[in-house]
Amino acid sequence: MPESRSTPVDDLHLDWDPASGRAGLAEALRHAIRSGRLPRGTALPSTRSLAADLGIARGSVTKVYTDLADEGYVRTRQGAPTVVTAEAAQDVPLKPHQPPQTERPLWTLVPGLPDLSAFPRSPWLSATRKVLNRAPASAFNLPDVLGVPALREALAHHLRRSRGVVADPGRIVVCAGYAHGLSLLSAALRARGLTRLAFENPSLWVHRDIATASGLTVTGVDVDGDGVRVADLTEPAVVVTPAHQYPTGVTLAPHRRTELARAARQGLLVIEDDYDGEFRFDRAPVGAVQALAPECVVYAGSVSKTLAPGLRLGWLVLPRFLVPLLHSVLEATRGVVGVLDQLVFAELLNSGAYARHVRRSRATYRRRRDRIVAALPEGFAPRGISAGLHVLIPLPDGGPKEADVINAARRHSLQLATLGPHWITSGERRYDGVVVGYAAPSDHAFEPAIAALVCALTDASAHTSDKIRP
Numbered sequence: 001m002p003e004s005r006s007t008p009v010d011d012l013h014l015d016w017d018p019a020s021g022r023a024g025l026a027e028a029l030r031h032a033i034r035s036g037r038l039p040r041g042t043a044l045p046s047t048r049s050l051a052a053d054l055g056i057a058r059g060s061v062t063k064v065y066t067d068l069a070d071e072g073y074v075r076t077r078q079g080a081p082t083v084v085t086a087e088a089a090q091d092v093p094l095k096p097h098q099p100p101q102t103e104r105p106l107w108t109l110v111p112g113l114p115d116l117s118a119f120p121r122s123p124w125l126s127a128t129r130k131v132l133n134r135a136p137a138s139a140f141n142l143p144d145v146l147g148v149p150a151l152r153e154a155l156a157h158h159l160r161r162s163r164g165v166v167a168d169p170g171r172i173v174v175c176a177g178y179a180h181g182l183s184l185l186s187a188a189l190r191a192r193g194l195t196r197l198a199f200e201n202p203s204l205w206v207h208r209d210i211a212t213a214s215g216l217t218v219t220g221v222d223v224d225g226d227g228v229r230v231a232d233l234t235e236p237a238v239v240v241t242p243a244h245q246y247p248t249g250v251t252l253a254p255h256r257r258t259e260l261a262r263a264a265r266q267g268l269l270v271i272e273d274d275y276d277g278e279f280r281f282d283r284a285p286v287g288a289v290q291a292l293a294p295e296c297v298v299y300a301g302s303v304s305k306t307l308a309p310g311l312r313l314g315w316l317v318l319p320r321f322l323v324p325l326l327h328s329v330l331e332a333t334r335g336v337v338g339v340l341d342q343l344v345f346a347e348l349l350n351s352g353a354y355a356r357h358v359r360r361s362r363a364t365y366r367r368r369r370d371r372i373v374a375a376l377p378e379g380f381a382p383r384g385i386s387a388g389l390h391v392l393i394p395l396p397d398g399g400p401k402e403a404d405v406i407n408a409a410r411r412h413s414l415q416l417a418t419l420g421p422h423w424i425t426s427g428e429r430r431y432d433g434v435v436v437g438y439a440a441p442s443d444h445a446f447e448p449a450i451a452a453l454v455c456a457l458t459d460a461s462a463h464t465s466d467k468i469r470p
Contacts, residue, residue: 012038012045012053025054026064033073036088043081044074106413107449111247111390111437112204114305118364118442120348120357127347131340140339145330146323147174147315148342154349155315159301162355163277164287166294167317173326176312176336178273178302182207182239185271185298185316186214188325189237194269198235200228201429202422204246207239207273220424227252230259237269242289244276247422247435249384249392251286261292270297276388278306278358281366285387295319303345305389305439306358313341365389368438368446375450377458389439392419393457395432400460402432408460414452 016028032038044050047065051058065082068074073086139148146152152169159165175181189197197211201220208218221232227250228240240260242252252260264270272289280286290299294317302314318326330336348354369391373382379399383392395401400408402418409416419433434457441449 012050014054016054018054018056022060022064025056025060026067029064029068030071030073033084033086034088038084040084040087042084044084046081103413105410105415107445107452108415108440109436109438109449109453110415110417110440111435112305112309113437113440114308114361114389115364115439115442116308118361119308120353123348123351123353123357124344127344127351127353128340130347131343135343139343143339143342145327145333147172147337148339148346151342151346151349154346158349158354159288159299159317163274163285163299163301164291165299165317166291167299171318171320171323173316173318173323173330174337174342175314175316177304177309177314178300179207179210180312180336181300181302181314181316182210182271182273183214184326184329185300186211186216187329188322189269190215191325191329194236196235196237198233198238199424200240200245201424202247202419203239203241203424205421208424211239218424222429223248223250224429225250227256228260230256230263233263233268236267237271239271239273240289241273241275243274243280243286244385244388246275246388247390247392247419247433249382249388249390251385251387252289257289257292260289261297264293264296268296272297272299274299274301276305277301279362279365279389280385280387281362281369282386290317295321298322306354306361311341311345313337313345365439371446372436372438372450372453375454377454377461379461380457383433390435390437393434393436394419395434400457400463402434404460404463405434405456408463409452409456411459412452412455414449414456416453416456 014025014028014032016025038044044065045053047058047061051061054061065074065076069076073084074082075085076082149169151174152172155172156167156169159167173181173184175184186197195215195217196219197216198219198221199208199211200223202223211218219235221238222229223245227242227245228238240252242257242260244251260270270289270293274288277285277288288299290297296319298319299317300314303311304314316326345354366386369386372391376382376393379396380393383394395405402420406416406418417435417437419431419435423430436453438446
């Protein structure tokens, strides 16, 4: 490599401690060269000049230059400047750990997500402008840990009107989504001395993990065509999804609702996750169970399915005896939901923009569910009511297993979820199935996703037939 033109250095700063002597000076020069502060071709100060600057004997500097020349860092010649000849050390950056690359599916029908492309940007922007124009400066201070009063008042009115919930601002807690609300409740149950919590079997394993992480022992109570089997409950508290059970899609039958409310009044603490409560397609939504026993049932909701999960915005409507306990738990997590988002959502509720958005979404998701049900291949029939953002497709006896369907979906670049992980225990009621979420694709991707689903189910069935054919 050709040597670059010598560049004289008039003033040279070195990280050198005089106490380290000649060896320290040599190391300081090596470091300056390796780091690139003295690049190749740089002319170092003369021995006389550097000795004067450092206040040491000229012979010491001469010896250091000679040692560096022997090591290949510099070149010395009689009557010529001492020139750096070594290259700066090229540090090889450490590459961050990257998981194995897998091909990303083109289409997704995973449950639990709304159509994010349908987020009401214009109403949200309009509400934000109104809040910023009207809200006093004091509104942006740290709020009550239970939530901004304006939102709790708006939620009380909205939930009374739309879901029949017995609600007033004093018993409402704003939280960062349903998962956060469940975590708060789990901590509150532990504080009251409860150690066990029942979940529907099957149910979403993520929520069970939240309870387990809080120190609670999770047990299961089976679900049949009428919803959770209330008579089988033995724990002091239970989490239920009565409006549209996740993942089976059934709704809690009237006699089971009566049983559950009676059990609550007799000491059972019920946590009602109003999953998909806003999205009933074949009739008016059934009201919340909480209205039957408001001092014994916790009602929980969020905007994760109606707006977007990334907003991290939900609420709990509590029995009055739980309000002080939740207040204490929240003191340790003050400010989990941004004040501005709370005020903007309150404006959406009060203006009617949120209700209009939910109505539009309900019509869209109803059409999508109908389209999927109509497209299913022969032998595959949906289970559950016409509601929500997902449909359960049990796999027929003697047909493909969940792994067969997932493998077939992968071949058609489709992301799917299966029923298997939702089961708490194995037993005679357990069966295979596919949980299809039809809300997640944007409009342009919905039909291709359905086509991929039909192909995956058809292919999985064909592969199964090939296996069992003599």
